[in-house]
Amino acid sequence: MAQDVAVHAWRPPSILRLDFQPIIDTARGTVAGYESLARFKGPPNVGPDCWFALAHAAGVGAELEAQVLGRALEARSALPPNCFLSVNVGPHALLSAPVADVFAHAGDLRGVVVEITEQTAVDNYGALSDAIAPVRAAGALLAVDDAGAGFASLKHITVLRPDFVKVDRDLIAGIDADETKAAVVEALGMFTSRLDSWLVAEGVETIAELDRLLSLHVPLAQGYGLGRPQPAMEPAHPEAVALCRQRRSVATYGGLFDLADNAPRVTAAEANPTAFGTDPATR
Numbered sequence: 001m002a003q004d005v006a007v008h009a010w011r012p013p014s015i016l017r018l019d020f021q022p023i024i025d026t027a028r029g030t031v032a033g034y035e036s037l038a039r040f041k042g043p044p045n046v047g048p049d050c051w052f053a054l055a056h057a058a059g060v061g062a063e064l065e066a067q068v069l070g071r072a073l074e075a076r077s078a079l080p081p082n083c084f085l086s087v088n089v090g091p092h093a094l095l096s097a098p099v100a101d102v103f104a105h106a107g108d109l110r111g112v113v114v115e116i117t118e119q120t121a122v123d124n125y126g127a128l129s130d131a132i133a134p135v136r137a138a139g140a141l142l143a144v145d146d147a148g149a150g151f152a153s154l155k156h157i158t159v160l161r162p163d164f165v166k167v168d169r170d171l172i173a174g175i176d177a178d179e180t181k182a183a184v185v186e187a188l189g190m191f192t193s194r195l196d197s198w199l200v201a202e203g204v205e206t207i208a209e210l211d212r213l214l215s216l217h218v219p220l221a222q223g224y225g226l227g228r229p230q231p232a233m234e235p236a237h238p239e240a241v242a243l244c245r246q247r248r249s250v251a252t253y254g255g256l257f258d259l260a261d262n263a264p265r266v267t268a269a270e271a272n273p274t275a276f277g278t279d280p281a282t283r
Contacts, residue, residue: 015040016068020230021037021228023220023222026220031235035085035086036087052064056092061090062097062099065089065098072087080233087115089115094132111139115143125160143162144160145202147165157192166201168202172204172205175213176209177208182212185213189216199219201218202223210243225237
């Protein structure tokens with residue numbers, strides 16, 4: 001794909017569209033939120049990462065990310081009740097004027113989760129924290145992507161103190177038959193619960209993987225086995241929902257931590273009670 005195509009990807013008439021993938025509250029078997037995912041009209045073997053990489057190489061990466069962000073925030077009106085919307089932004093884009101402008105004009109950001117993607121390492125945590133501060137002040141929550149891989153080091157998590165930590169899909173694949181992976185996810189569960197964060201398992205492909213995650217009390221999960229990205233905000237797969245509800249009704253399995261133990265502190269609710277409308281633990 002030619003780089004000049006990527007340069008114009010963010011300009012009208014846009015070749016960009018958004019899909020939405022459900023994120024499941026595993027304790028209740030309900031959809032807690034949706035992640036917005038950029039898709040581009042073009043060669044089928046060219047994924048979104050390639051489009052963003054080419055745009056950044058051409059010097060218009062921030063403009064493309066701002067366009068995607070703006071489109072995602074516009075989709076908030078389609079959110080089902082008591083659901084959040086997760087939007088992806090690269091760490092360098094968060095420091096850019098186009099992305100800052102989108103956030104500045106977005107108004108109330110309650111119900112929005114800003115997910116920091118793993119495109120590049122974070123060079124300056126102070127600057128990144130400063131850029132995130134007004135976004136959080138407007139009501140948004142923060143997520144760190146791909147924990148256990150790439151640039152999502154423990155420092156990344158401990159410095160930014162995200163509200164959500166998303167486990168890298170390589171740790172989830174085959175977790176039902178790999179006790180080492182299960183032990184790592186268990187440890188991440190303890191770590192994130194101590195930070196008052198939610199753990200999210202990404203890339204759940206099979207019912208067996210979901211079943212193992214339920215035994216570990218991982219509170220949130222997403223993946224093709226739970227629901228594929230779609231242009232509309234669709235329900236989760238009935239089989240996955242049924243398993244979650246069955247496990248809840250039986251309630252005989254053990255784990256390292258409970259969903260209730262992993263909930264954010266109540267102190268924030270006193271200052272901003274309406275924000276709890278997007279918190280899965282309060283439904």
